[in-house]
Each structure stands twice: as C-alpha cells, then as structure tokens.
Amino acid sequence: MNHQVLKDAFERTRLVGAAVSDYPLTPDMTELDHHVVGIRNALDDAGLKLTDVDGLLTASGGGPMGSMGLAEYLGIRPRYVDGTSVGGSSFVYHAARAALAVGSGLCEVAVVAMGQLGRSGGNRGYRFRGRGGGPGFGSFFWDSLAGLPLVGAYAMAAQRHMHEFGTTSEDLAQIAVATRFHASMNPKAQYQDPITVDDVLSARWVAEPLHLLDCCVVSDGGGAYVITTAERARDLPKPAARLLGYGERIGHAGIGQMPDFTQTVAADSGPAAFEMAGLKPGDIDCAQLYDSFTITVLLLLEDLGFCPKGEGGRFLREALRLGGPLPINTDGGGLSACHPGMRGMFLVIEALRQIRGEGDPRTVVRPGGVDTCLVHGVGGQLSSHATLILGKDQ
Amino acid sequence: MTERREKPFLDPPEESGPFFDAAREHKLLVQRCTSCGKHQFYPRKVCIACGSTDVEWVEASGKGTVHTFTVVHRGIPGWVEDGPYVAAVIDLEEGVRMTSNVVDCPREDVKVGMPVEVTFVEEGKYVLPRFRPVA
Numbered sequence: 001m002n003h004q005v006l007k008d009a010f011e012r013t014r015l016v017g018a019a020v021s022d023y024p025l026t027p028d029m030t031e032l033d034h035h036v037v038g039i040r041n042a043l044d045d046a047g048l049k050l051t052d053v054d055g056l057l058t059a060s061g062g063g064p065m066g067s068m069g070l071a072e073y074l075g076i077r078p079r080y081v082d083g084t085s086v087g088g089s090s091f092v093y094h095a096a097r098a099a100l101a102v103g104s105g106l107c108e109v110a111v112v113a114m115g116q117l118g119r120s121g122g123n124r125g126y127r128f129r130g131r132g133g134g135p136g137f138g139s140f141f142w143d144s145l146a147g148l149p150l151v152g153a154y155a156m157a158a159q160r161h162m163h164e165f166g167t168t169s170e171d172l173a174q175i176a177v178a179t180r181f182h183a184s185m186n187p188k189a190q191y192q193d194p195i196t197v198d199d200v201l202s203a204r205w206v207a208e209p210l211h212l213l214d215c216c217v218v219s220d221g222g223g224a225y226v227i228t229t230a231e232r233a234r235d236l237p238k239p240a241a242r243l244l245g246y247g248e249r250i251g252h253a254g255i256g257q258m259p260d261f262t263q264t265v266a267a268d269s270g271p272a273a274f275e276m277a278g279l280k281p282g283d284i285d286c287a288q289l290y291d292s293f294t295i296t297v298l299l300l301l302e303d304l305g306f307c308p309k310g311e312g313g314r315f316l317r318e319a320l321r322l323g324g325p326l327p328i329n330t331d332g333g334g335l336s337a338c339h340p341g342m343r344g345m346f347l348v349i350e351a352l353r354q355i356r357g358e359g360d361p362r363t364v365v366r367p368g369g370v371d372t373c374l375v376h377g378v379g380g381q382l383s384s385h386a387t388l389i390l391g392k393d394q
Numbered sequence: 395m396t397e398r399r400e401k402p403f404l405d406p407p408e409e410s411g412p413f414f415d416a417a418r419e420h421k422l423l424v425q426r427c428t429s430c431g432k433h434q435f436y437p438r439k440v441c442i443a444c445g446s447t448d449v450e451w452v453e454a455s456g457k458g459t460v461h462t463f464t465v466v467h468r469g470i471p472g473w474v475e476d477g478p479y480v481a482a483v484i485d486l487e488e489g490v491r492m493t494s495n496v497v498d499c500p501r502e503d504v505k506v507g508m509p510v511e512v513t514f515v516e517e518g519k520y521v522l523p524r525f526r527p528v529a
Contacts, residue, residue: 136404142436143493144404145522146481149469156483160462163506205478208465256436256483256493261462 003276006096006246009103014233014240014393015095016226017046018349023221023338024190027120032062034115034222035070042224047236048109055080055101055110059090059342060222062115070113080107086250087379088290091344092386095375096246098227108229112348115222116340139254151215151293153255153381155207158295160261162209164310169209171313172294173200176213176335178320179291183332185363190217191336214294216339223345225352233393241355244372245279245389247272255381262310266303266376266385273374273387274305281305284389285370286354287326288347290378291333300376301326304387327365330354344377344386351375351390401472403518410437412451417521420514422454424490435490456512458486458525465501480504484525498526 019041021034029037035058043050056067056078063069067081080101084093091114098110136144143153161167177197183189195213203212233240247269252258274280281304289300298312306326307315319326329335331350334343353359357369375388406414416423425434427441428448440447463482468474480496482504496504497513510525 136407138407139436139493141404141407145517145520146493146495147401147466147470147473147479148464148481148493149466152464152466152469152481155464155466156462156481159464159506163462205465205467207467207469207481208478210464254493256491261483 003272006100007276009100010243010246012103012230013099013227014230014242015348015352015390016228016233016236016240017042017048017238018225018352019045019223020346020349021115021222023188023340024217024219025119026117026220029117029220030062031060031115031117031121031222032070032073034220035060035062035113035224036074038115038222038224039074039111039113042111042226045238046226046228047238048226048228050074050076052109053111054078055098055107057082057094057098057110057112058114059083059085059094060114060116078107080110086384088292088342089344089377089379089384089386090342092347092375092377092388093248095227095243095348095388096248096386099243102227102229108232110227111224112227112345113222113224114342114345116342117220118218118340119220121220139252139257143254143256148255149207150381151210152207154293154295155210156255157258157261157299157382158209161295161298164262165313167298167313169201169211170197171316172214172298173197174316175291175294175297175320176200179329179333179335181321182330182363183336185360186332186337189332189337190219210293210295216292216334216343217336219338219340221338221340221346223349225345225348239356239369240393241352241390242393243388244391245273245275245277246387247276248386250384252383253380258382262299264299264303264378264382264385266300266387269385269387270304270376273389277389279372279389283372284326284374285372286330286365287328287374287376288330288350289328289376290343290347291329291335292339292343292378294335296378296382297328299382300378304374304376322363322365330363330365342379344379347375347377348388355390355392399472399475401518402470403520409439413437414520416451416453417514417523422456422512422523423451424454424486424488425449426452433488433490435486435492455487457528458484458510460496460504460506460508460510461485461491462506463496463504482525484510492523494522495524496526497524
C-alpha cells in the first residue's frame with residue numbers, strides 16, 4: 001500500500017491544540033455550544049485565534065448542514081470543510097482529512113469539532129432505529145426485526161469470542177476495572193468510584209454476556225482539536241504532536257453483516273498505520289482505544305497486534321493500567337469518563353495530553369510526555385475503523 | 395401497571411417484498427445470483443460476490459445453526475416487556491446468515507453451534523422467520 005501522499009502531508013502538518021468543551025452532564029449547554037466552546041478552548045490551547053481558522057471539519061455540527069451552519073455561527077468562511085460521518089470514529093477519520101488539506105495547502109488552520117448531548121438531549125446515546133417507523137436500510141433493518149439493540153450487537157461479538165477462545169466475563173471485567181481506575185483520577189469523569197471485577201460480574205445484565213459495567217456511560221460532551229502547518233507550529237507556545245501513521249477501513253454497517261464476529265477491520269487499518277509510521281505495536285507507549293463496550297477494547301488489542309488473536313483475555317490482566325506496559329484510555333474512557341455517542345474526539349484530545357505529559361502527574365504515562373500514542377476509533381457496530389499514530393515533535 | 399407497547403417496526407426496504415410475501419406462506423426465501431450461483435442475504439439488487447444485478451429468489455431449507463447470540467435484558471420498548479429474549483445470528487445451510495430470534499427454547503439452553511430450524515411467527519405487520527431447536 002502506498003501511503004506517500006498522506007505521509008508527505010503528515011510531514012508538513014502538526015496537531016497543535018486540543019481541548020474538551022465540558023462533560024459529562026451539561027443541561028445548560030446546547031450541542032452547538034459544545035462546538036463553540038470546544039473550538040475556543042482548543043484554539044486557546046494552540047495559541048491561535050478564530051480568525052486564523054480556514055478549515056472546519058465535523059460530523060456533529062450543532063447546526064444545519066454540518067460544517068456550513070457551524071461556520072456561519074462562528075462567523076468564518078472556511079476554504080475547506082469535511083463532514084465525513086461514520087459514527088463514533090468520525091473524529092479520528094477527520095484527523096487524516098484535516099492533515100491532507102493542510103499538507104496540500106487547501107487550508108492552513110483546520111479545526112475539528114464535536115458536541116453531543118447524549119444525556120441531556122433526551123437522546124439516550126444510540127437510538128434504536130426502529131422506533132419511529134419509515135423505511136429501513138440494509139443490515140440495520142434486518143437486524144432490527146430481531147429486536148437487536150446496539151449493545152446486543154456487541155454482546156453477540158463477545159459471545160462468539162468466548163465460544164472460540166474461551167474468553168471469560170472476568171477477562172472483560174478487567175478492562176472496565178482498569179478504565180475506572182483511570183477515571184478515579186479524572187475529576188470530570190462521570191463515574192469515579194473504583195470498582196472490582198466482582199462489581200462488574202454482579203452488575204445486572206444488559207445483553208448477555210455483557211453486564212451494565214461492560215457498557216459505556218451516556219454523557220453530554222464535546223471538544224475540538226487544531227491541525228496546522230509545521231512552520232506555523234514552530235511559533236506556537238505549546239509542544240505539538242506529529243502525525244506518524246494512519247489507516248482506515250469500513251467493514252460493514254450492522255453487525256449481521258460482519259463476516260467474522262471475532263475480528264474487526266482494525267486488523268487492516270492498524271497494520272496500515274504501523275507500516276506508514278515505521279513502528280510496531282511494541283513501540284507504542286500508550287493507546288486511546290474506543291471503548292463503547294469492554295469487548296470493543298479486547299478485539300482492538302488483538303486486531304491491532306498488541307497480542308495474538310484469542311489471547312486478549314490473558315494479555316489484559318496485566319497490561320492496561322498506568323504503570324503497565326500498555327496503559328489505555330488514561331482519561332477514564334467511554335466506560336467511565338464520558339461517552340456522548342461519538343467518542344472519537346476525546347481519544348485525540350487525550351492523546352495530545354499524554355504526548356505533552358500535561359495535567360495531574362498521576363495520570364500521565366510518563367513525565368515530560370510519551371513518544372508515541374496510538375488512537376483507534378470505532379463507529380457503528382464494530383463497523384468503521386480508523387487508526388492514528390501520534391508522536392512527540394522532537 | 396405499565397402499558398404494553400407494540401414492538402416498533404420499520405417499513406421494509408422496497409426490494410424485500412417477495413421475502414415478506416413468502417413468509418406469510420411460511421416459506422423462507424433468500425437470493426441467489428443467476429450469474430455466479432452464490433446465495434446472499436439480506437436481499438439486494440446486486441450480487442455482492444460478483445457484482446451482477448441478475449439475482450433471483452430461491453427457497454431456503456430453513457435449517458441452520460446458531461452462529462452467535464445474546465440474551466437481551468434491556469433495550470427496546472415493546473420488546474423487553476415480555477422479559478429477556480434471545481437475539482441470534484443463524485448460519486443457514488445455503489451459506490448465508492440471518493439475524494433472528496431463537497424461540498421455543500429456554501434461554502439457558504441456547505448454545506453457539508446449536509442446530510435450529512425455521513418457524514414463522516406473526517409480529518405486528520409482519521410474519522417473520524424465527525428459529526427453534528431441531529426436534
């Protein structure tokens with residue numbers, strides 16, 4: 001696979017700022033507010049101004065017609081927009097698109113923004129598509145005839161993984177426990193009280209074999225990040241991150257069309273990103289992996305090559321906590337900190353924090369920042385995948 | 395006492411009409427490509443194996459095995475009121491998969507790999523194929 005065009009663009013661009021708007025519960029904010037506050041905070045973090053922005057990317061928008069409505073509200077006239085919308089991973093897809101645009105001169109300062117009221121908006125996270133009537137589409141329609149909720153789709157992947165590899169509920173619970181440990185040090189996290197494996201196993205079923213604590217929280221939240229040229233990044237106050245590698249792949253839409261329930265197309269996007277970066281899984285210092293459900297993380301650890309297929313259960317008993325060989329979801333993740341519906345944005349924000357080594361010293365993987373952080377977004381029902389490897393700008 | 399809600403169902407995609415017509419006569423249809431001979435499900439106007447648009451409906455044997463499943467405890471209004479239910483993906487003999495429910499079976503007894511056969515159940519505006527353990 002030839003990544004040269006993207007690689008050249010990455011060489012010429014930097015991730016220079018990232019920030020959340022607010023989370024997890026924001027009854028006084030609209031989705032548009034989250035975009036606006038997120039963009040202001042991210043630009044402050046980058047040391048740039050709204051008038052510098054000439055590229056705008058979003059999958060949520062907060063206004064009519066995505067980035068168009070948002071641009072008008074902000075009073076900017078972007079030279080470049082993108083509205084790639086593939087579920088929760090969208091905001092990882094946007095990083096590559098923003099870097100391509102900046103790297104090829106289509107714009108100079110690209111902002112990616114997101115905001116959703118998963119909790120206060122009355123939208124309880126993922127809405128079952130069969131509620132309102134109207135014509136159905138593809139696998140979403142056919143799966144809906146069985147009354148399959150989103151969590152049921154992930155539960156069926158977990159069930160098959162348990163059948164093929166002997167993975168246990170205890171294994172999956174380790175992911176929830178490690179993530180909550182990280183959330184216990186994040187004062188914004190929706191749930192901060194530490195939990196044990198027994199707590200996960202004794203929580204009520206949502207869809208067997210997934211318990212309540214195997215599932216992400218339902219939050220409000222938003223944020224933004226800024227990508228600009230390497231030249232411009234040199235004059236900015238805070239350290240920037242490099243984009244080192246990227247790969248993306250769409251596998252299917254609804255789970256009923258997933259060819260192998262135990263393998264996602266992260267097994268395609270991951271190797272593409274590693275090849276482009278010239279890195280191996282063992283070179284990664286920490287990872288922000290989309291954790292809609294515990295099984296999502298287990299599949300990603302295997303498919304991205306952090307451990308062999310089927311051995312995720314064993315691997316994650318030791319690895320995932322701060323201090324372990326591969327700390328993941330160091331902000332408390334979607335399982336404990338914040339999941340408004342499309343969490344991809346928070347993965348990039350947390351990655352930049354780890355690369356800079358900013359914030360509470362207990363919560364950074366390494367003082368002074370890590371050399372590499374892998375971000376992996378998942379959208380739909382294990383459907384859309386994007387792997388982004390970020391590194392310190394030496 | 396909570397009011398019993400109806401299960402919410404979308405309208406069928408336009409190309410799926412023959413499937414639902416046949417289900418009313420307790421026949422399970424899938425598609426087969428007249429060019430390459432591959433079966434497929436769900437129904438489309440294109441063969442996803444070879445790209446041909448010459449696809450036809452054929453009757454399936456109705457026999458298969460449980461590929462994977464979940465017992466749904468929480469989820470969709472209209473579905474959960476009667477208690478936990480089994481949603482499953484069935485591997486049909488024709489080599490295609492169908493998302494459905496396993497019925498006529500205690501939910502503790504459902505297993506991956508279990509042989510099942512089709513049965514038809516009236517659900518709202520549809521008659522739908524469901525699967526039960528092979529007798």
